[in-house]
Amino acid sequence: MGILVDKNSKVIVQGMTGSEGAKHSRAMKDFGTQVVAGVTPGKGGQDFEGWPIYNSVAEAKEKHGANVSIIFVPPAGAADAVLEAAHAGIPLIVLITEGVPTVDMMRAVQEVKQLDAESKAKGGQGVRLIGGNCPGLVTNGQAKVGIMPNRIYEKPGRIGLISRSGTLTYESAKLLNDAGMGTSTTVGIGGDPVIGTTFADVLPMFEADPDTDAVVLIGEIGGADEEAAAEYIAQNMKKPVVAFISGRSAPAGKRMGHAGAIIMGDVGTPESKLAAFKKANVPVADTMPEIIDLVKKALNQ
Amino acid sequence: MKLHEYQGKEVLRQYGVNVQDGKVATTPEEVQAIYKEYGQPVVVKAQVHVGGRGKAGGVKFSSSEEKAVENAKNILGMDIKGLTVNKVLVTKAVDIDAGTEYYVGMIVDRNVQSYTLMASAEGGMEIEEVAAATPEKIIKHRVDPVTGLRPYEAREVAIKAGFKGNLNKIADMMVKMSKAAFERDAVLVEINPLFVDADGTPLALDTKFEIDDNAMYRHKDVAHYRELAAEHPLEIEASEYGFAYVKLDDGNVGVLGNGAGIVMTSLDVVNRAGAKPANFLDIGGGAKADVVYNAVKLVSKDPDVKSIFINIFGGITRADEVAKGVIKALEDGILTKPVRMRIAGTAEDEAKALLNEKNSDLIKMYPTMFEAAEEAAKDANAAGGK
Numbered sequence A: 001m002g003i004l005v006d007k008n009s010k011v012i013v014q015g016m017t018g019s020e021g022a023k024h025s026r027a028m029k030d031f032g033t034q035v036v037a038g039v040t041p042g043k044g045g046q047d048f049e050g051w052p053i054y055n056s057v058a059e060a061k062e063k064h065g066a067n068v069s070i071i072f073v074p075p076a077g078a079a080d081a082v083l084e085a086a087h088a089g090i091p092l093i094v095l096i097t098e099g100v101p102t103v104d105m106m107r108a109v110q111e112v113k114q115l116d117a118e119s120k121a122k123g124g125q126g127v128r129l130i131g132g133n134c135p136g137l138v139t140n141g142q143a144k145v146g147i148m149p150n151r152i153y154e155k156p157g158r159i160g161l162i163s164r165s166g167t168l169t170y171e172s173a174k175l176l177n178d179a180g181m182g183t184s185t186t187v188g189i190g191g192d193p194v195i196g197t198t199f200a201d202v203l204p205m206f207e208a209d210p211d212t213d214a215v216v217l218i219g220e221i222g223g224a225d226e227e228a229a230a231e232y233i234a235q236n237m238k239k240p241v242v243a244f245i246s247g248r249s250a251p252a253g254k255r256m257g258h259a260g261a262i263i264m265g266d267v268g269t270p271e272s273k274l275a276a277f278k279k280a281n282v283p284v285a286d287t288m289p290e291i292i293d294l295v296k297k298a299l300n301q
Numbered sequence B: 001m002k003l004h005e006y007q008g009k010e011v012l013r014q015y016g017v018n019v020q021d022g023k024v025a026t027t028p029e030e031v032q033a034i035y036k037e038y039g040q041p042v043v044v045k046a047q048v049h050v051g052g053r054g055k056a057g058g059v060k061f062s063s064s065e066e067k068a069v070e071n072a073k074n075i076l077g078m079d080i081k082g083l084t085v086n087k088v089l090v091t092k093a094v095d096i097d098a099g100t101e102y103y104v105g106m107i108v109d110r111n112v113q114s115y116t117l118m119a120s121a122e123g124g125m126e127i128e129e130v131a132a133a134t135p136e137k138i139i140k141h142r143v144d145p146v147t148g149l150r151p152y153e154a155r156e157v158a159i160k161a162g163f164k165g166n167l168n169k170i171a172d173m174m175v176k177m178s179k180a181a182f183e184r185d186a187v188l189v190e191i192n193p194l195f196v197d198a199d200g201t202p203l204a205l206d207t208k209f210e211i212d213d214n215a216m217y218r219h220k221d222v223a224h225y226r227e228l229a230a231e232h233p234l235e236i237e238a239s240e241y242g243f244a245y246v247k248l249d250d251g252n253v254g255v256l257g258n259g260a261g262i263v264m265t266s267l268d269v270v271n272r273a274g275a276k277p278a279n280f281l282d283i284g285g286g287a288k289a290d291v292v293y294n295a296v297k298l299v300s301k302d303p304d305v306k307s308i309f310i311n312i313f314g315g316i317t318r319a320d321e322v323a324k325g326v327i328k329a330l331e332d333g334i335l336t337k338p339v340r341m342r343i344a345g346t347a348e349d350e351a352k353a354l355l356n357e358k359n360s361d362l363i364k365m366y367p368t369m370f371e372a373a374e375e376a377a378k379d380a381n382a383a384g385g386k
Helices: A019-029 A057-064 A075-087 A102-122 A167-178 A199-208 A225-236 A272-280 A287-301 B005-014 B028-040 B065-075 B127-133 B151-161 B167-183 B213-218 B220-225 B233-241 B260-272 B287-299 B320-332 B348-356 B369-382
Strands: A010-013 A034-039 A053-055 A068-071 A092-094 A128-131 A137-138 A143-146 A159-163 A183-188 A214-220 A241-246 B022-025 B040-047 B058-061 B088-092 B100-109 B114-119 B138-143 B186-196 B202-204 B207-211 B244-247 B255-257 B279-282 B308-312 B341-347 B363-365
Touching: A010 A019, A010 A057, A010 A075, A019 B348, A034 A057, A053 A057, A053 B022, A053 B114, A057 A075, A057 B202, A057 B363, A068 A075, A075 A092, A075 A102, A075 B213, A092 A143, A102 A128, A102 B114, A128 A137, A128 A183, A128 A225, A128 B058, A159 A167, A159 A199, A159 B233, A167 A183, A167 A287, A167 B260, A167 B308, A167 B341, A183 A199, A199 A214, A199 B022, A214 A225, A214 A287, A214 B260, A225 A241, A225 A272, A225 B022, A241 A272, A241 A287, A241 B260, A272 B028, B005 B022, B005 B138, B005 B167, B005 B186, B005 B220, B022 B028, B028 B065, B028 B088, B040 B065, B065 B088, B065 B369, B088 B202, B100 B138, B114 B127, B114 B151, B127 B138, B138 B287, B151 B167, B167 B186, B186 B220, B207 B213, B233 B244, B233 B287, B233 B348, B244 B255, B255 B260, B255 B287, B255 B369, B260 B279, B260 B308, B260 B369, B279 B287, B287 B308, B308 B320, B308 B369, B320 B341, B320 B348, B320 B363, B341 B348, B341 B369
Parallel strands: A010 A034, A010 A068, A034 A053, A068 A092, A092 A128, A159 A183, A159 A214, A214 A241, B255 B279, B255 B308, B308 B341, B341 B363
Antiparallel strands: A137 A143, A137 A183, B022 B088, B040 B058, B040 B088, B100 B114, B100 B186, B114 B138, B186 B202, B186 B207, B244 B279
16 A cells, blocks of 8 residues: 555656656656656647646646646746646645745745645545655555656565655665565655655654554754654654654754755754654664664564 | 845845945945044944854944054954955944844744744844743744735734834834845845834844845846855855855865765764764766766865765666766876765666776775775875864
8 A cells, every 4th residue: 555656646747848857757657657647838739758748737637637746847937836736636746846945835835735724624635745855755566756766666565764865765765675674655755944745744644554564764954843753753653663864963054955954053953853752762773774773673562 | 145244234225124324345444434434433344154243353343433444454354263354344333222122033944834033122142042041032923925924913023022112113124024035035034133213213233134045046136245255165166066065164084975865974974984074065866977077076176185985875876977987087187085985776886897997996885885984084084184
């Protein structure tokens, strides 16, 4: 099973005809994802490597029954692309684009949340945004809606993975594979300050997923998402969670690549995150390979 | 992009904020001329992108023309936390005792997924100090990103914070600050002190303003505010290559990798190995040999760097491309410092074959990031790095 996406997900690609969109559409197809169509305003009616291209998300959704959209639109139009998908009634929107202005994201995230609440109030399935500046998500052996390397996610495993970082997600998935455990679903939530889905949003899905036995959470400095996750785990989770925090030696006030990875004053320090996880009895790995030892230990208890 | 005080004031003035007048000078003679023009005591303020200017002696009240010139001579050229002062802002001095100093600011707050407005009656102090000592004295309020701050909300916050004076005028200043924040894509904006005079009228005495780098494409009119001289030369070169690069103090190991997360972790691993990272450098995904070559070239130029740790987890990035870039740097004579690499993933074996063929002591591959970092740390510390 896994969470959020599976072999029945019907995926459209906003920005399919751009170089990144094209490359990753092919890779997703190779993985086995049902990529059904592309959306590029102005190119509607064209055929792109066998995929039909539409001018709007609404049209693509209507023709193909799409229920997931992945966005590769450049930064200046990315938030607008999110809103188009949300208003078209796509329940799961994955924003890969890096470098979207924060103010655009504030407005888009707020509107998506309002649409989500309205949809749920009417008995609909809601609207969820993942990202931006994220690698996307993948349920092993079923569907990849993202940009991660395929071969690490082919074999189904039973560990859920959530991460703010792209490459560390690949690295931890490979470590879990090599240790014979493997991942169920991997969700990259993104490295920007304002994102659609946080750790605390994903944790309940893994808690409810019968194919996930434990969760690995890859956090980093900046913000208080890890602290919120720790509180959620302490109060609500029965499945074990193992954490890792990247950037523990980073100096305050310097932005470490990710716009969200910055210590400002007392907010976002590794000390605060370590203390929160300790309080929640969540073991924190000092190194990536230690994640494996801690997961094994947690599963044996 | 961080703005200087005088630049932030220019932006806020565009939005109608009542900002204290001042003029920028780069020489003591210019400061003297400004004093003559104002004909009253002034404050000479260093324009540098660091906090704590006052404590470092970069802000001086000047009661006479002679004092103003003397202060200008001392402040211009002064080093504040590693940055040289090239410009001062000269403002008319205000009798602080004849009014009250408050604080207002807005910051991108990921916890509320919008801006948080902060207000405090403890003006004139660094807000971090107030937050540490008396957090209850800071009133916080989420600003709706669609409506922006509205006057009634601003009044509510001002009242809660205990502001005295003309509430409508103070709230109006806060609303204008909010408009500037949204329209100019601020990461942070502060008016501190917000001075309220005996008549109750607010005046912005000092400001901080930082613009979201991702939004600079729509603020071309203020792009000239960026001062290359105020940045590290390697950071300027890195931005030309399109790298995410941060120069770190007191380091001796150059670090580069593919992805912000992996580079952050690489810094942690270098620290753990007993050395200090000299930089953060993310080459991005899918880098070809020429990108790696430029990255190695950039890091090698840093005199602090005694060895280089390359950490790649190859998915889209191919290990053999990384190896080719490093080898070319060696062949061109650019690479003179030991490179210790961990390249896992795609085309790992091809990379190994290329390096074996080259057979140079300067470039070595290790199976794990720890081994590579440890070797790099050993090399750097042996070379007498800091």
